[in-house]
Amino acid sequence: MPRDYYEVLGVGRSADGDAIKKAYRRLAKQYHPDTNKDDGAADKFREATEAYQILNDPDMRARYDRYGHAGVQQAQAGGFGGAGFGDFTEIIEEMFSGFGGFGASGRRSRRSPRPGRDIPYTMNLTFEESIFGVEKEIEINRLEVCDVCSGSGAEPGTQPRTCVECNGSGEIRRVRQMFLGNMVEVVPCPRCSGSGKIIDTPCHECKGATQVRRNRKLKVKVPGGVDDSTRIRVSQEGEPGENGGPNGNVQIFFKVQPHEFFRRRENDIILDLRINVAQAALGAAIQVPTVDGEEPLSIPAGTQSGKVFTLRGHGAPKIRSDGTSISRGDELVVVQVVIPHKLTNEQKQLFEELGRTLGAEPEPQKVGKGFFDRVMEFFSGEG
Ligand SMILES: [Zn+2]
Ligand SMILES: [Zn+2]
Known part of the structure; x- marks a missing residue:
């Protein structure tokens, strides 16, 4: 015994045409x-379609309301004349345009050009390379059109010969x-x-797949100033596109090795520098390391711990x-x-002599x- 049509569509017995259409559209989707591969999905689809066919036709619906399934089976056997059929195909077409795999729009999406995938690559850099830039050769593995x-x-x-099954169109009705x-x-x-x-004798290299994996060397020019958050794109050197779409890109990420003395803060380079009490108290002219070599720095008399000196232009490029x-940032000493x-x-x-001349009281x-x-x-x- 088939299920009650109203129950199948999940609508009340007084539901109007719009409600029935809406309920069917939801179930059909x-x-x-084509979109639901679960066991029983096809049966559910058929059941909903049958219910919709009947309830969407005023004459059939009246008959069903009055006599139940028996009333409409008779009509079916008698060659139910296609009332409402146009409406039905319209719904199906409207439903499946938009999500592929069915009808004209499905064909388009299968064959439309698509860009290839990007290939990520992590490049290790010394601190100096990250500041001044470098040109490096990298090796990536990617699919390429079989040569x-x-x-x-x-x-x-x-x-390759034309497929006789589909006459070369790639699809069958x-x-x-x-x-x-x-x-x-x-x-x-x-x-x-x-x-x-149809390929009778597949290519020995790609076994008929048309593409092969290759290792490729690329020269990459890294500008000065990169850090672990920088990403550089090497255009169109990634995986090949489909159906004539552009190749993907190679995305280069960086891992900068920590430096013995220097660290980055955005475009500035920070150096912690220890000086002795005498230099701090009396002042001193000293040489300070920078990424560009030693630079003179004048420490004024009475310099306290935590004082920051700026060496302009000795930081990382922006x-x-x-x-x-x-322009470059600064080095902060x-x-x-x-x-x-x-x-x-x-x-x-x-120090004891010095101590006698200084006050002995601690100062909060x-x-x-x-x-x-x-x-x-x-x-x-x-600051
Ligand atoms: Zn074919
Ligand atoms: Zn080949």
Whole structure:
């Protein structure tokens, strides 16, 4: 005994035409065998279609309401004349345009050009290379059009022949038996897998696949100023596109090795520098390492720990969005005054002499004026 048609569509007995149409559209979308491969989906689709055919036709619906399934079976046997059929195909077409695999739009999406996949590559750089830029050769593995058969898939000297099943179109029309007659649907040709061609003697290199994996070397110019967050794209060197679509890109990510002394903060380079008490107290002219070599730095008398000196233009270049480098950041020298913890007898004596001339009272610091406050202030950009 078939299920009640209203129950199948999940609508009430007083549902109007629109509600019935809407309910059927939802079920058809859910259970259409082209999109739903579950066991029983096809049966559910057929059941919903049958219910819709009856309830969408006022005459048949009246008969069903009055006599139940028996009332409409009689009409079916008598060659139900196609009332509402146009409406039905319209719904199916409307439904499946838009999500591929059925009808004209499905064909388009299968054969439309699609760009190839991107290939990611992580490049290791020394700190100096990241600052000044470098040209490096990298090796990637990608699919390429087979050069033995030029992408035909057939052994050189032979030709693929046109598939007789589909006459080279790559698709066949299949008639599906529906409740109210036949429905024609278009599916990829099973014989040639939709290519339209049969290869009798596959190319020995690609085994008929038309593409092969190759290792390729690429020269990559890395601009100065990159860091671990920079990504560089090498255009169209990725996997091949489909149906004439463009190749994908190679996306280069960077891993910069930490430096012994320097670290990056955006475009600035930070150097922690220890000076001794005498240099801090008396001032000193010293040489400071930068990525460009030693640079003179004048430490004024009375320099405190946490003081930051700026060496303009000795930082990392800024990278513009077009990949070129422009003006450089600065080197920030953060000074730490070192208190010696091992003194010779002579130094000890000198400190004792010094100590007698300095005040002996410890001096509490107001909140916000200490060493850490100064460093934090500077690095939060307020200094
Ligand atoms: Zn080949
Ligand atoms: Zn075919």
